[in-house]
Amino acid sequence: KPSLVWFRDDLRVRDNPALLAAVADGAAVGLFVLDEASPGVRPLGGAAKWWLHHGLEDLRGALAGLGIPLLLRRGPAAEVVAEVWGALDAQAVYWNRRYGGPEREVDAAVERRAAAEGIHAESFAANLLHEPGTVRTGQGGPYRVFTPFWKAASARPVRSAWGAPDAGRGAVLPPALSAAAAEGAEAWGLLPEKPDWAGGLREAWEPGAAAGERLLEDFASGPLRDYAEDRDRPDMDGTSRLSPYLRWGHLSPFQVRDRLLSADGGPGSSVFATQLGWREFCWHQLHEHPHLATANLRPEFDAFPWAWPQDGSDEAALADGWRHGRTGIELVDAGQRELWATGWMHNRVRMVSASFLVKNLGIHWRVGEAWFWDTLVDADAALNPANWQWVAGCGADAAPFFRIFNPDTQAKKFDPERRYVRRWVPEAGTPAYPKPVVDLGASRRRALEDLASLRADRTPN
Numbered sequence: 001k002p003s004l005v006w007f008r009d010d011l012r013v014r015d016n017p018a019l020l021a022a023v024a025d026g027a028a029v030g031l032f033v034l035d036e037a038s039p040g041v042r043p044l045g046g047a048a049k050w051w052l053h054h055g056l057e058d059l060r061g062a063l064a065g066l067g068i069p070l071l072l073r074r075g076p077a078a079e080v081v082a083e084v085w086g087a088l089d090a091q092a093v094y095w096n097r098r099y100g101g102p103e104r105e106v107d108a109a110v111e112r113r114a115a116a117e118g119i120h121a122e123s124f125a126a127n128l129l130h131e132p133g134t135v136r137t138g139q140g141g142p143y144r145v146f147t148p149f150w151k152a153a154s155a156r157p158v159r160s161a162w163g164a165p166d167a168g169r170g171a172v173l174p175p176a177l178s179a180a181a182a183e184g185a186e187a188w189g190l191l192p193e194k195p196d197w198a199g200g201l202r203e204a205w206e207p208g209a210a211a212g213e214r215l216l217e218d219f220a221s222g223p224l225r226d227y228a229e230d231r232d233r234p235d236m237d238g239t240s241r242l243s244p245y246l247r248w249g250h251l252s253p254f255q256v257r258d259r260l261l262s263a264d265g266g267p268g269s270s271v272f273a274t275q276l277g278w279r280e281f282c283w284h285q286l287h288e289h290p291h292l293a294t295a296n297l298r299p300e301f302d303a304f305p306w307a308w309p310q311d312g313s314d315e316a317a318l319a320d321g322w323r324h325g326r327t328g329i330e331l332v333d334a335g336q337r338e339l340w341a342t343g344w345m346h347n348r349v350r351m352v353s354a355s356f357l358v359k360n361l362g363i364h365w366r367v368g369e370a371w372f373w374d375t376l377v378d379a380d381a382a383l384n385p386a387n388w389q390w391v392a393g394c395g396a397d398a399a400p401f402f403r404i405f406n407p408d409t410q411a412k413k414f415d416p417e418r419r420y421v422r423r424w425v426p427e428a429g430t431p432a433y434p435k436p437v438v439d440l441g442a443s444r445r446r447a448l449e450d451l452a453s454l455r456a457d458r459t460p461n
């Protein structure tokens with residue numbers, strides 16, 4: 001009897017414990033379920049769908065090389081997975097764990113169903129270096145501040161990455177399933193058609209594990225050395241651009257960490273390792289707070305007078321100008337246009353642009369979070385909301401609200417020759433470029449007044 005590997009955010013054959021377990025049993029069959037039906041599961045954004053389409057093609061190719069078929073199904077995952085193991089007469093189902101609230105409920109339902117039907121179900125830790133719930137304070141609670149979190153996490157042992165399984169252990173599919181195996185992700189309509197806005201994404205990215213591994217290699221043997229200095233410069237290729245590969249699990253963090261440890265990266269290595277630590281910290285937050293994308297981690301911010309744009313309002317027009325890079329603030333517009341064109345934005349510019357929306361325009365962070373969710377190829381259920389909350393000041397270990405980025409100062413510092421701005425906003429500095437939609441100084445003062453009023457409201461009489 002075959003065993004089923006249920007792929008989710010782990011579209012790789014290397015360092016994939018669920019796949020290794022299935023192959024160790026004998027014949028294996030892969031399955032991916034596009035789940036837009038289970039309660040609470042957040043539908044993918046447009047750029048993520050584009051990536052997923054190509055990521056699945058890549059996974060299918062890699063599995064075919066091992067003689068393992070990949071089935072693609074759509075529907076509520078708990079039911080679909082059980083249907084498939086029924087049709088296959090499978091003996092076991094394996095997956096790598098995920099940590100969002102609704103996803104964990106789906107996985108628990110699959111486990112219950114497997115137990116009821118006498119199917120062996122087993123899950124593995126594969127997508128984070130440290131399993132959520134394992135890094136605890138002396139009192140046994142979660143860390144709320146990054147530095148002690150990462151210090152405690154870094155003292156824990158971490159395994160090395162595993163390889164890919166040997167070829168030749170795939171299952172022969174029953175006829176009812178082999179037609180489904182032949183069906184590609186095309187049927188899901190994940191790619192944009194009218195209009196096809198993905199040209200810039202195609203130019204910027206090659207989704208899949210092989211491309212991710214190459215990028216990791218190139219980064220570790222080059223820019224890593226100068227990462228500590230260059231990572232804040234959007235005008236340079238100073239960062240790894242591994243985020244979508246980690247998001248989709250084309251690469252595991254164990255693979256990235258192993259390569260890092262073997263690289264001669266100097267101070268770049270530890271700074272880069274800390275960024276992987278932030279990734280862990282965000283996921284531990286989501287595990288602790290399943291509503292990270294919708295609820296302020298600091299409830300005192302529930303009373304903050306952020307605008308929630310209504311159709312046709314001034315705020316709606318401001319939000320739209322921000323989305324499409326028409327704020328008249330050069331660095332913000334450059335970032336938003338980079339995002340729209342390529343599905344990615346440099347981290348420094350993400351911070352500046354998010355701060356501008358939330359603090360200078362006074363618009364709710366969830367409006368920006370939703371836009372990033374729709375447009376980023378690395379749109380991540382934990383990293384995106386955790387970072388938005390961090391910038392907005394309402395999250396864990398948040399930058400204090402009163403520390404407000406000045407986008408013009410940031411541009412002078414991190415894009416000193418204006419190469420980044422000129423690349424994305426060629427009309428900057430000409431009469432064709434719009435005036436700023438807000439005065440940076442006045443809007444900053446208003447944000448600080450709003451913060452002060454929030455504090456005053458909370459002062460007990």
Ligand code: FAD
Pocket residue numbers: 231239240241242243244246247275276278279280282345346347348350351354372376378379380381383384385387388391
């Ligand atoms: P590198 O500098 O090479 O870093 C390596 C890896 O470390 C990244 O790939 C990422 O996995 C992790 N990392 C780096 N910075 C952070 C961070 N601030 N928080 C958590 N992990 C980090 N990243 C996403 O992957 N998905 C998102 O949806 C996302 N949304 C963001 C929203 C906002 C408002 C902000 C400020 C940041 C967001 N980030 C997000 C974090 C960061 O901007 C990206 O991970 C980074 O720009 C990706 O580029 P890179 O792979 O070249 O990064």
